Amino acid sequence: MEKAINNRMLKKNKNKKLKKRIIKHWQLYVMILPAVIYLIIFKYKPMYGVIIAFKDFDMRAGIMGSTWVGFDNFSRLFSSYWFPIILKNTLTISLLSLVIGFPIPIILALMVNEIKNEKMKHTFQTVSYAPHFISIIVVCGMVTLFLNPSTGIINKFLNLLGMESVFFMQNSGMFKWVYVLSGIWQNVGWGAIIYFAALSGVDKSLIESAEIDGANRLQKIKYINFPVLIPTMTILFILRCGQLLGVGYEKVYLLQNATNISASEVISTYVYKMGLINSDFSFSTAVGLFNSIINAIILILANRISRKVGKSSLW
């Protein structure tokens, strides 16, 4: 009995203290206020809008007023002609960029780390970042210019080697390679920054003692530099897995045309077209929601696996 009263007193005291602390530092709360308001209006309010995926949305009736249709929009998606195509394209493109695009920045960072001359290292890094600062529109513009069958520089090189011009942009089998390789060109240097940063933390004395033990360069990389990168790699890998179905519309949309659409239509471009071009709001939201849910599941699974297998995880 006494204990309970005591506890209550303590709690009351604690509450009082908390209140005092909040009042004393009210200015800190004012500082976070604009960001929180932004978050509520532009992030959380649209999340509530997701329920139109389960409704037949009518602009005039609004989100609340529209009639419920349950899972109709989803069954329409799963039975649609485009569903298997967009799912396959999305997975092909994102898995390919993951398998090729993930290891290359790591290899690049390890290689650049072996450059002894500081000035050379610096120059190389500056050049490797450059494509990252070119906008996606310009990159796609360059891709279409370079791959033009009659005037593009790449086909000119192929012709020089005695080969026929390739209709890259019209050939649906080529689309994924155009997408992935141009993405690597643009982002490898930037992606390597984080690994450069991690490598700069390598203990110099470890390298020296390995040298004394007679380790060669490859062995030093394998046993000292590479293991340092593993935690960073794991985190980035999990994050990439969480975006597996999230192939950005930005670039796919710019590169696609009527002749390669069968290989270039992905979930996000489909959402955009169905929603904002065809004004099929509810259906498009359902497609988007399906996409986010699968992404969330993959993210959670990847995190769980890496926690079991390795030591690092996101949470």
Next chain:
Amino acid sequence: MANVVTRHKRKKTRMKIHGSDLAFDIINYTLLVLSFIITLYPILFVLSASISDPDAVSSGKMFLFPINPSLEGYKYVFMQKDIWVGYANTIFYTVLGTLINLAVTVPCAYALSRKNLAGRKYIMLLFIFTMYFNGGLIPSYLNANSLHLVDTRTIMLISGAVSVFNLIVARTFFENTIPEQLNEAAEIDGCGDFKTFTKIILPLSKPILVVLMLYYGVGHWNSYFNAMIYLKDHAKFPLQLILREILILSSFSSDIMTDSMSPEAMAALLEQQDTANMLKYSVIVVSTLPMMIIYPRLQKYFAKGVMIGSVKG
């Protein structure tokens, strides 16, 4: 005697290491030079193509150095009124938008780095959750529509007011570089939190301000998707949307033709694909040059920024 033997041995092992290291260096440098060329070549090609004779470019005679250099392409690009309007809009969106980003992100990140902020864990969760889940395209569009922000300049300025990733980077910076005692000392001296922030913390935060400015600024300069969704009025289009029309949709505005050139002459000129391509190369250079000039100067900062951000999530 023993000494001589070990010295001899050591010399031998060093020689051996030297041999395999040489092979390593040769392979390593070859690959690096190759990737250097692959990275740089397309950029140099565009630069040369923009000032070369368009016939030489399209027939494949120009590989690296410009042939018959002239600034014709640039003359036509600068005649295009749309480009100027787009440039002005982009500069407006980039400068004002970045200022808004900083004004919202930096105080918030500082407050979240303070242990005095009761409930900061929950507030942080509120932010982090939005990194992994969002309403999606259509609900966001309907939201902007219901706020009467569609087709306004305001939506371009505030639709990305806070990037949670940048917020975390900034908070990590404050946690790691501003000693807690500094905040306590300011408090004892009678500073309120506002005063501590503006008089003491901000002057110490130049590195993180530059990093955020670069991240947000590049984002505004290069973004097109928000503009494509939310804007309808050509006069509000940023440069990137104009570029999309020229580079991807291959449509040139009729504005060039009204200025200083007879419509027939211009139309004839544009009919030739070679010339149209030359204009494209010039347009690429004109729109990309500012970024290419600015970023090498800020390089040391963004390397630092990534290091700050990578410490922990």
